Amino acid sequence: xxxxxxxxxxxNVAEGNPLTVKCTYSVSGNPYLFWYVQYPNRGLQFxxxxxxxxxxxxxxxxxxxxFNKSQTSFHLKKPSALVSDSALYFCAVRAPYSxxxxxxxxxGTRLSIRP
Amino acid sequence: GAGVSQxxxxxxxxxxxxxxxxxxxxxxxxxxYWYRQSLGQGPEFLIYFQGTGAADDSGLPNDRFFAVRPxxxxxxxxxxxxxxxxxxxxxxxxxxxxxxxxxxxxxGTRLTVV
Numbered sequence: 001x002x003x004x005x006x007x008x009x010x011x012n013v014a015e016g017n018p019l020t021v022k023c024t025y026s027v028s029g030n031p032y033l034f035w036y037v038q039y040p041n042r043g044l045q046f047x048x049x050x051x052x053x054x055x056x057x058x059x060x061x062x063x064x065x066x067f068n069k070s071q072t073s074f075h076l077k078k079p080s081a082l083v084s085d086s087a088l089y090f091c092a093v094r095a096p097y098s099x100x101x102x103x104x105x106x107x108g109t110r111l112s113i114r115p
Numbered sequence: 116g117a118g119v120s121q122x123x124x125x126x127x128x129x130x131x132x133x134x135x136x137x138x139x140x141x142x143x144x145x146x147x148y149w150y151r152q153s154l155g156q157g158p159e160f161l162i163y164f165q166g167t168g169a170a171d172d173s174g175l176p177n178d179r180f181f182a183v184r185p186x187x188x189x190x191x192x193x194x195x196x197x198x199x200x201x202x203x204x205x206x207x208x209x210x211x212x213x214x215x216x217x218x219x220x221x222x223g224t225r226l227t228v229v
Contacts, residue, residue, distance in 0.1 A: 006157075032215070043206065043222040044158070051215050090157055094214060102148060102171060103218060105157035 002027040004093045006106035013081045013113055021076040021109045023065075023091030032094040033074040034103060035065055039087045047089075050074060061085070081113045117141075119221035121207050127227045128197055136192040136224045140209030146170075147190050148218065149182055150206040158206055164190060165212070197228045 004025045013019045025031055035047040048059025055067045065076045074091060088110050092103040120139040128134050140147050146165050150158035160174040164184045175181075179197075184190040194201055204223040210216065 034217070036220075044208075044220040046217050046219070049217055101214070102160045102163050102174075103214070104160060105150075107157045108155070 002031070002093050002095045002104050004091050004104055004106040006089075006091055006109045008109050009107075010110045010112065013111070015083050015113050015115050016080050019078050019081045019085070019111065019113070021089050021091075021111060023074045023076065023106060024072050025074060025091070025093040026072065027093055027095050029096050030069075032096055032103075033065075033067060034092040034094070035059065035063070035074075035076050036090045036092065036105075037061075037087050038090065038108075044090065047076070083113045083115055086111055086113045119207055119209050119219050121205075121221035121224050123224060124222065125225045125227075127229060130197060130199060130228055132197050134194050134197055134226065136194075136205050136226070138190045138192070138207030138209075138221060140188065140190070140207070141219055142188075143211070144209035144219075145187070145212050146210045146214065147184060148208040148210075149190070149192050150208065152204045152206055152223070154203075161192070161205075194226075197226075199228045202226055202228045 033050040036044040038044050048057050050057045050067045058064045063078050088108050090108050091106045094103040122137045148163040149161040152158045162172040162182050166187045179195045182192045204225050206223045208218045208220045210218045
């Protein structure tokens with residue numbers, strides 16, 4: 001069964017500093033990996049995905065994530081944080097080689113950027 | 116439509132009542148998913164449809180929960196004999212068949228059982 005772990009409930013970063021939100025996964029085969037962001041009282045917004053190809057994936061709002069197969073990780077990064085990046089971030093995984101199966105979400109990491 | 120539409124956006128019901136939550140997916144998306152999100156938690160998978168049929172309903176917590184998608188487009192999540200523990204935000208998502216292009220989520224229905 002597939003699963004995903006986000007080991008940090010909260011990450012605090014000063015504006016302008018780089019940020020990292022951690023994610024590790026467990027799935028048979030090569031996974032499909034996703035990051036979503038959720039602002040208060042809003043739905044989930046897609047940030048980026050890894051399906052195949054380059055391990056470094058670039059997404060919306062200047063975010064990027066690096067797929068590391070040996071460490072089974074897909075950490076979300078941004079070189080310079082903005083206060084507006086403060087939100088709840090979810091990593092998700094989908095098992096490959098099956099038609100449109102469900103994606104499984106982590107428990108989320110609250111990112112807080114201080115001015 | 117341009118996005119996934121969920122109605123109502125908010126629903127307050129009394130314990131023991133029956134509720135229906137509606138999801139209108141993106142036109143052309145064959146797969147539709149229901150998730151439940153409790154406060155401060157990640158979305159929890161409930162059920163997904165491929166066309167009209169439920170391809171995976173392993174996440175439905177008990178037989179009070181049921182979902183249909185009779186024409187392969189709009190879906191309704193039905194909850195019988197609601198309990199206070201059913202209070203959560205119910206999210207719907209849709210995708211093309213394989214999901215490789217990603218999953219688009221609606222804004223959710225906030226269900227409160229009093």
